[in-house]
Amino acid sequence: MTEPTAALSPDTWTVAGRTFSSRLIVGTGKYKDYAQNAAAARASGAEIVTVAVRRVNLTDPNQPMLMDYVKQDEFTYLPNTAGCFTGEDAVRTLRLAREAGGWNLVKLEVLSDPKTLYPDMEETLRSLKLLVKDGFDVMVYCSDDPVYAKKLEEAGACAIMPLGAPIGSGLGIQNRVTLRIIIENAKVPVLVDAGVGTASDAAVGMELGCDAILMNTAIAEAKDPIRMAVAMKHAVIAGREAYLAGRMAKKLYADPSSPLAGLI
């Protein structure tokens, strides 16, 4: 019994009827090669990998192919729409993906501009409606606007994925207040997607009550991606267990009768 976590509870989460044990989803971009990508995904303990359908080679047998390394019997593929800027683009891309690989659980991201890679929520919501009508199970990358998060859920999103900070920034979770409000209001899973830079960032997200974390750059651009994948595996478990354990109260100091708390 070397793994107390497992012994404590079968702590799983479920999205669109599929149940997972790992609360870490990793990406398939920015790695040196597919072999390194596969090693990192394996070290992270992830059960889901997200794949940019337009950017990753899924079809040309003359080039190295992602699925020869990151294998579908090991990982659930979550195709995403990186590179799509309209709902029509997104629907077309994911339909092709569904035909090619049978993937029905997808991640929608509709970005506004190549500089900030910030999501365009108006177009994202419109795209979501098209995809839902088309029968997809859609996890949605979004801003941390609690009102839009609710709109996405009401439009049929099977998971809400607010950014913690801009994609690729590594700045960590900037706004804990909005993230908490989103989690409080949601009836579907909430995942932090984008912004994690190091292990403690992932732990913070889980401590706030997220169901899972999605990251790519924090692992792929670490000096040692495999080692950082291990770090993230533990960080997500740590944050989850701390959330479930219920943290101690904060006090200004050991003596709880302090009059100062309000000033700090």
Add this chain to the structure above:
Amino acid sequence: MTEPTAALSPDTWTVAGRTFSSRLIVGTGKYKDYAQNAAAARASGAEIVTVAVRRVNLTDPNQPMLMDYVKQDEFTYLPNTAGCFTGEDAVRTLRLAREAGGWNLVKLEVLSDPKTLYPDMEETLRSLKLLVKDGFDVMVYCSDDPVYAKKLEEAGACAIMPLGAPIGSGLGIQNRVTLRIIIENAKVPVLVDAGVGTASDAAVGMELGCDAILMNTAIAEAKDPIRMAVAMKHAVIAGREAYLAGRMAKKLYADPSSPLAGLI
């Protein structure tokens, strides 16, 4: 091969000639009973437990005894001087402990007042010199003053243990700047002792380059101490691995040519 960490490296740390794999030291105060304490210590993966010689029953066989639960064949005991306010007190207490249990590796803490439990560095340094002369291996609880940290090392401390925040506060690491300077300057292990409230706090300490973390209240006063012990086990590994992996650079956003970084 379910534990990638172990595969990557035999990542150990050494204090006073003794080598440990776990980088988490836990306390033996504030638990419901010794049985819960033992279960939490075990769940945390700790190899060392710190024991307040004056407060924990080590000698009265008519009362429940700590070592019947937290056993010395499972854990290295690190006696501490909680409740001592002078060097003479500290030396007397630790001599008795050494005679009773043979413990030579000890933790010195000389506190100033019962309200803040802040260390008195002047008296701590004086006490350290007495203990070193008496042949003890002394790990020293201290403020996060880099100059005093260096003085302690020069006086023979075998580990420097700055607080992250007041004892029992759970406020997390308040001053990353001084902690980094202490770590940069030290040739002996540096541990964060006091102030950790939840898992991400422990990860932050390790990411800054600490060798280990010592905590008591964060586990003992969590709603579910056993579960929080598991969280802390993973948090310390996560922070350590992230430190070794080397985190990605922070950017304002994906486009690195931004002129804004300096303003945030």
Add this chain to the structure above:
Amino acid sequence: MTEPTAALSPDTWTVAGRTFSSRLIVGTGKYKDYAQNAAAARASGAEIVTVAVRRVNLTDPNQPMLMDYVKQDEFTYLPNTAGCFTGEDAVRTLRLAREAGGWNLVKLEVLSDPKTLYPDMEETLRSLKLLVKDGFDVMVYCSDDPVYAKKLEEAGACAIMPLGAPIGSGLGIQNRVTLRIIIENAKVPVLVDAGVGTASDAAVGMELGCDAILMNTAIAEAKDPIRMAVAMKHAVIAGREAYLAGRMAKKLYADPSSPLAGLI
């Protein structure tokens, strides 16, 4: 020459063709009475006060009337749509206000729910388009989503007013990253509206490059509102001047050759 600021430059800002010296806009809610409100507005140095057309008595001569205290020859009235939840409501309310008081420069806010008072950006943008078509000059309360900020500007907003934190929370500016991106991209004035709790919060907003700050609760719910109004007057000037002055670089310590900066 007791006021060096004035001597340094005629530092003004312009919205919809009107130029102001004060960069602080204050509210007219939550005060003990209109007399206290007027005294606070005066102490703050504000030139503009925002008025919830539906909540403040502007028309019933048998009750105390706001404009008998907060006089229009002293302050520019900025009517707002607090209490409106659709574009049609907003247009109707502001049309009545325009007929009654001749106010053409208005503040649009379309909130989502009474608990968080978070803006509904989809409905806000729709409302804005109706108001612009109707000839209003519209300053728009919004989330801190940079993409929506740009949409508002393109739809004709004469000022963008992102929240720093939820209305009435006093939590201070939560997300400096998105605020900086909004400021960088905007060609119209950007004001922090909502979230300021104390003086340093207002200074932070101005240091990031905002053109002005709007606040109500931070003054009205301070123990001494008049004194807090004075504090805010100085805070806004302080932040503005610091922004214009160009702050010193941050260093880990005096010696600039430190290798540590990236870790803190």
Add this chain to the structure above:
Amino acid sequence: MTEPTAALSPDTWTVAGRTFSSRLIVGTGKYKDYAQNAAAARASGAEIVTVAVRRVNLTDPNQPMLMDYVKQDEFTYLPNTAGCFTGEDAVRTLRLAREAGGWNLVKLEVLSDPKTLYPDMEETLRSLKLLVKDGFDVMVYCSDDPVYAKKLEEAGACAIMPLGAPIGSGLGIQNRVTLRIIIENAKVPVLVDAGVGTASDAAVGMELGCDAILMNTAIAEAKDPIRMAVAMKHAVIAGREAYLAGRMAKKLYADPSSPLAGLI
């Protein structure tokens, strides 16, 4: 009546029997020349300037002399011991200064090393005792260790001056917890000395309840030192007035019945 602050109260502070209106003390190092230094000091509204006796030319009439620009009929000189590393050095330096200029109110700083410029508290306390015995009124630069702050006061310091961050770093106040504890315990004035980088940092210090702020680099190394001096003048007033006004309570959002506060 352009200055409401003055009207509200004669808000002064007193150190060693001398009463001042301005709560900002500025330095006399790192400026382009003495003329710029004088202009900045004047713009800041400071009544006290601190002078490094060993570094500033106070005696050689063939070189530009500080007091020809920063005049003693405008400013109270506060000689400091920058460059002294022992109590004997400090006493010798300040005795010479007292003989030369009649200055009895002095600032003691005993630094540990040229890299971090962190104070050596052991030597500082020893030096203080020598200076007090010698009849000086001594304001003491110190770490933010609350126990040492109390020792300094008990040894006769007439003001306690903890650092907010390392000298010259501009990092802002790192540890609000220890600063609050120091202020709560002190019966003499507490000033933040070192670490301020921009206006909001100074406001934060005053909001915590400090009596005044001392700074040098933040003004001298701003792109426009005169303008930053104006900013700091307003920031210190803003923070002071906010402290006296008593800030609003922080809430997660407008609805105070939220169950979330403890998680953020």
